[in-house]
Amino acid sequence: MSAALHPARVLRRPSALRRFLSWLRSDLRAAVSLAYLLVLFSLSVFADVLAPHSPIAQSMDMLAPPDAAHWLGTDDLGRDVFSRLIHGAPMTLYASFLAVGVGTLIGLPVGIMAGYLGGWVDGLTGRIIDALLSFPSIVLAIAVTGALGIGLTNSMIAVGIVFSPGLARLIRVQTIVVKNDLYVDAARTFGMSPLRIVWRHILPNAIQPFIVQVTLLLATALLAEASLSFLGLGVQPPQPSWGQMLARSYGYMEISPEQMYAPGLAILFTALAFNALGESMRAVLDPTRRRSD
Amino acid sequence: MNRRQMLLIGSRLLQVVPVVILATVAIFGLLQLVPGDPAAVIAGEYATAERIADIRRMLGLDRPVWEQYVVWLGHAVQGDLSTSLITGQPVLDEVLRRLPNTLLITVLALVLAVVIGVPLGILAATRVDRPTDRIVTTIASLGVAVPNFWLGMILVGFFALGLGWFPTTGAASLTQDPLRALSHAALPALALATGGIAEITRQLRSALIEVLSSQYVRTLHAKGLSNARILWQHGLKNVSLTLLTVVGLVFNRALGATVAIEAVFAIPGTGSLVVASATNKDFPVVQGVVFVLVLIVIGLNLMIDLLYSLLDPRVNRR
Amino acid sequence: MTAPQPLVATRDLGVHFRLSRNTVLKAVDRVSFDVMPGETFGIIGESGSGKTTLGRALVCLEAPSAGQVLHQGRDPYALSRRQLRQHRRNYQVVFQDPNAALDPRMTILRSVREPLDVAATMPRAQRDEVAMQAMERVGLSPEFATRYPHELSGGQKQRVCIARVLTLRPSVIVCDEAVAALDVSIQADILNLLADLQREFGLTYIFITHNLGVVGHISDRVAVMYLGRLVEMGETEAVLARPLHPYTDALLSAEPVALPSHMRTSQRVILSGELPSPVSPPSGCRFRTRCRFAQDLCAAKEPEWSEVEPGHWAACHFAGTLPVSSSPLQGVAEVVA
Numbered sequence: 013m014s015a016a017l018h019p020a021r022v023l024r025r026p027s028a029l030r031r032f033l034s035w036l037r038s039d040l041r042a043a044v045s046l047a048y049l050l051v052l053f054s055l056s057v058f059a060d061v062l063a064p065h066s067p068i069a070q071s072m073d074m075l076a077p078p079d080a081a082h083w084l085g086t087d088d089l090g091r092d093v094f095s096r097l098i099h100g101a102p103m104t105l106y107a108s109f110l111a112v113g114v115g116t117l118i119g120l121p122v123g124i125m126a127g128y129l130g131g132w133v134d135g136l137t138g139r140i141i142d143a144l145l146s147f148p149s150i151v152l153a154i155a156v157t158g159a160l161g162i163g164l165t166n167s168m169i170a171v172g173i174v175f176s177p178g179l180a181r182l183i184r185v186q187t188i189v190v191k192n193d194l195y196v197d198a199a200r201t202f203g204m205s206p207l208r209i210v211w212r213h214i215l216p217n218a219i220q221p222f223i224v225q226v227t228l229l230l231a232t233a234l235l236a237e238a239s240l241s242f243l244g245l246g247v248q249p250p251q252p253s254w255g256q257m258l259a260r261s262y263g264y265m266e267i268s269p270e271q272m273y274a275p276g277l278a279i280l281f282t283a284l285a286f287n288a289l290g291e292s293m294r295a296v297l298d299p300t301r302r303r304s305d
Numbered sequence: 306m307n308r309r310q311m312l313l314i315g316s317r318l319l320q321v322v323p324v325v326i327l328a329t330v331a332i333f334g335l336l337q338l339v340p341g342d343p344a345a346v347i348a349g350e351y352a353t354a355e356r357i358a359d360i361r362r363m364l365g366l367d368r369p370v371w372e373q374y375v376v377w378l379g380h381a382v383q384g385d386l387s388t389s390l391i392t393g394q395p396v397l398d399e400v401l402r403r404l405p406n407t408l409l410i411t412v413l414a415l416v417l418a419v420v421i422g423v424p425l426g427i428l429a430a431t432r433v434d435r436p437t438d439r440i441v442t443t444i445a446s447l448g449v450a451v452p453n454f455w456l457g458m459i460l461v462g463f464f465a466l467g468l469g470w471f472p473t474t475g476a477a478s479l480t481q482d483p484l485r486a487l488s489h490a491a492l493p494a495l496a497l498a499t500g501g502i503a504e505i506t507r508q509l510r511s512a513l514i515e516v517l518s519s520q521y522v523r524t525l526h527a528k529g530l531s532n533a534r535i536l537w538q539h540g541l542k543n544v545s546l547t548l549l550t551v552v553g554l555v556f557n558r559a560l561g562a563t564v565a566i567e568a569v570f571a572i573p574g575t576g577s578l579v580v581a582s583a584t585n586k587d588f589p590v591v592q593g594v595v596f597v598l599v600l601i602v603i604g605l606n607l608m609i610d611l612l613y614s615l616l617d618p619r620v621n622r623r
Numbered sequence: 624m625t626a627p628q629p630l631v632a633t634r635d636l637g638v639h640f641r642l643s644r645n646t647v648l649k650a651v652d653r654v655s656f657d658v659m660p661g662e663t664f665g666i667i668g669e670s671g672s673g674k675t676t677l678g679r680a681l682v683c684l685e686a687p688s689a690g691q692v693l694h695q696g697r698d699p700y701a702l703s704r705r706q707l708r709q710h711r712r713n714y715q716v717v718f719q720d721p722n723a724a725l726d727p728r729m730t731i732l733r734s735v736r737e738p739l740d741v742a743a744t745m746p747r748a749q750r751d752e753v754a755m756q757a758m759e760r761v762g763l764s765p766e767f768a769t770r771y772p773h774e775l776s777g778g779q780k781q782r783v784c785i786a787r788v789l790t791l792r793p794s795v796i797v798c799d800e801a802v803a804a805l806d807v808s809i810q811a812d813i814l815n816l817l818a819d820l821q822r823e824f825g826l827t828y829i830f831i832t833h834n835l836g837v838v839g840h841i842s843d844r845v846a847v848m849y850l851g852r853l854v855e856m857g858e859t860e861a862v863l864a865r866p867l868h869p870y871t872d873a874l875l876s877a878e879p880v881a882l883p884s885h886m887r888t889s890q891r892v893i894l895s896g897e898l899p900s901p902v903s904p905p906s907g908c909r910f911r912t913r914c915r916f917a918q919d920l921c922a923a924k925e926p927e928w929s930e931v932e933p934g935h936w937a938a939c940h941f942a943g944t945l946p947v948s949s950s951p952l953q954g955v956a957e958v959v960a
């Protein structure tokens with residue numbers, strides 16, 4: 013076999029990177045959301061450097077209005093609101109990704125297993141999923157957090173557990189659709205083991221709606237973290253968290269409104285960004301859907 | 306009601322039973338999640354060994370797990386949800402005392418969501434891709450992304466503290482003083498409704514668009530039926546089932562989301578109860594609240610499911 | 624000298640699907656036949672006859688609900704799961720829809736190479752070589768290697784599927800309507816390719832189709848299926864020239880042009896009525912509701928599957944005695960639906 017016919021020498025498709033960039037160029041919403049999230053991510057990484065003050069250093073200058081030294085003023089313990097806002101970003105991102113990660117870790121294998129194996133496994137899993145989905149989510153998250161012990165990590169694990177039934181159901185449906193495709197049958201005739209079939213064929217083809225949902229869930233996780241921290245079950249003081257900042261600021265709403273608006277807007281924009289990214293991804297990854305979103 | 310419909314109802318009821326049982330297993334299992342010795346955790350840091358042993362006996366933690374479950378379930382079915390570790394009061398009483406406040410704002414929020422969401426959805430669907438639609442869609446996107454307790458705080462700032470139209474905190478009994486109860490519930494319900502409004506608007510819009518652009522409707526247009534008539538007779542009838550499902554979904558979410566709203570408005574409801582008891586490790590109360598809420602959700606979903614299958618001719622075929 | 628052993632055989636094979644608590648669909652019902660090494664065995668039937676299910680059962684994609692599938696005299700389901708996975712590589716299938724048979728997310732080279740990847744007995748470079756050779760053998764130039772299925776035409780995709788199967792050097796290939804979805808002009812190319820490969824590699828084919836012309840062209844022996852049962856089987860020449868079963872007769876008269884001239888008949892037999900529901904087939908002989916020779920006996924008793932002439936089997940109470948169109952006994956007026 014001559015070397016000239018070797019696959020490496022023949023035509024190549026445009027690389028993944030180039031396809032990604034052209035997608036961004038065509039979808040403004042995706043580009044803006046992604047840019048915002050990248051900024052947020054950088055803020056998180058460089059929080060210590062970028063924040064003008066320490067987020068936990070208290071001072072006597074309490075509830076001061078915004079000025080040159082404190083761009084958003086200070087809170088009731090004299091801490092710089094702006095710095096706390098910046099330091100809240102890594103907490104937020106960590107929380108969202110942790111919750112979604114736990115949800116995926118539990119939901120993905122369970123859903124694939126139920127979808128691929130069918131039979132009583134599927135039936136039982138379906139019932140369990142139904143049962144868990146009849147819990148009002150935040151209440152369940154609170155209950156699990158109470159059991160595990162309050163704190164950011166535990167509460168986000170709880171949220172992840174709450175996410176997992178919905179995710180399992182989603183991937184299960186996709187698995188069932190893909191499992192009946194002919195190329196899966198072909199793989200069986202080649203003697204491929206079920207595990208390998210799942211890994212090589214089912215997962216890559218079933219994962220797209222899952223990825224979209226996961227992105228959207230980042231927004232939900234974010235809001236959940238905000239609620240839980242607001243209630244004192246999430247991030248514990250003195251660590252700053254946007255939800256927690258909202259809780260503190262409520263009492264001083266009339267005196268120092270910027271304390272209340274800044275974290276709230278931060279939550280809103282970040283949730284919007286995750287949602288927008290998810291919706292854009294859905295348009296790309298699922299072209300069969302009718303254009304009605 | 307004919308025989309087949311009764312069979313349908315019966316089979317649905319039967320299907321719910323395993324779900325309820327699994328839910329109770331999950332609720333009971335919450336206690337098992339506690340790392341370490343639950344009795345010690347409950348007793349607290351400064352407890353004596355005696356106190357821990359007391360608690361263990363009181364909660365029946367010295368028995369094998371499955372036995373604990375059966376005992377717990379047996380009590381629960383009879384209405385005995387154990388007593389609070391903090392107050393010593395029966396859990397069920399406390400929950401039932403607070404439940405009306407929570408249900409009031411939840412139901413009110415649901416009503417608001419439908420009353421506002423449905424017209425918005427129709428508006429957007431009938432003016433697809435035009436400015437009106439874009440505005441509505443944007444509002445819906447915002448509604449999904451906004452933290453509702455934050456919105457609650459802002460509402461308090463404007464309408465309660467600023468304009469004085471509504472009280473800022475607390476709740477009143479609906480049966481005894483309905484007007485006051487409603488004025489207390491108005492702002493919380495509004496804050497709670499935002500997510501629901503957004504969800505209903507979106508789902509209704511998308512379902513309606515699909516129906517309105519179908520072949521069937523296009524032939525109706527060609528026959529000369531007016532837009533309004535098409536919308537009412539065919540459009541809405543077809544999406545009413547979708548609407549029903551979404552309403553169920555919104556209720557589930559709202560019931561959970563009251564937690565933060567109750568904190569903002571200082572409403573003595575089940576949400577604040579579960580938060581307090583979770584913080585204080587008062588597990589019987591936590592389990593009790595979750596149990597009652599789950600039953601409510603399952604009950605509502607069952608009703609919706611039944612309504613759905615009685616109304617939808619296709620589902621009936623089974 | 625001992626008779627050669629069939630490569631693939633079925634013994635009273637049944638494949639049943641439970642549709643609901645009360646209804647069972649017997650897609651394949653008590654089917655028995657042998658396929659000898661090196662031959663091309665055709666299976667003809669309308670859609671709904673169960674031929675695709677039969678094809679899938681032959682390569683272990685559907686487990687038998689009754690009876691057996693035998694590979695070289697042995698029951699593959701008697702093997703352990705791991706042994707079966709190894710064993711079944713010798714019995715391959717080319718599907719009707721080449722589009723659905725290829726993973727849309729894999730390049731052509733990866734798809735063709737996949738059977739080798741599963742065995743993992745060769746280093747990657749060598750597997751690539753073998754895959755490229757297979758592609759070349761089926762007439763695909765090397766530039767296709769990095770393309771994706773959606774960039775190829777139907778005929779090209781089917782060649783990819785054939786190349787993929789070829790890498791395993793199987794003994795048996797089941798072609799399930801392998802050319803039905805392709806343009807007529809391409810069909811001949813693919814059929815010729817398949818014939819070449821058979822000569823070169825000594826393959827045994829089981830060719831499932833509804834197209835009599837195709838089957839007449841390439842099969843050594845042929846079996847006719849109706850509603851899950853075999854109704855006739857024998858040498859192609861014999862079955863097509865002197866059909867014993869009225870159903871075969873009707874099929875033949877519907878496609879006269881496709882047959883060689885000496886097999887054509889001047890009289891048309893038109894099948895009356897609709898295909899009965901496979902879930903509740905007619906009592907007695909299944910074909911009786913559309914058979915112009917149906918008698919009371921046909922409703923009362925199921926016909927036996929018997930060797931009416933040497934090597935020529937049929938399931939009809941009156942096989943061999945009916946005045947079918949192509950037989951020397953002419954003179955029966957046709958029945959119009």
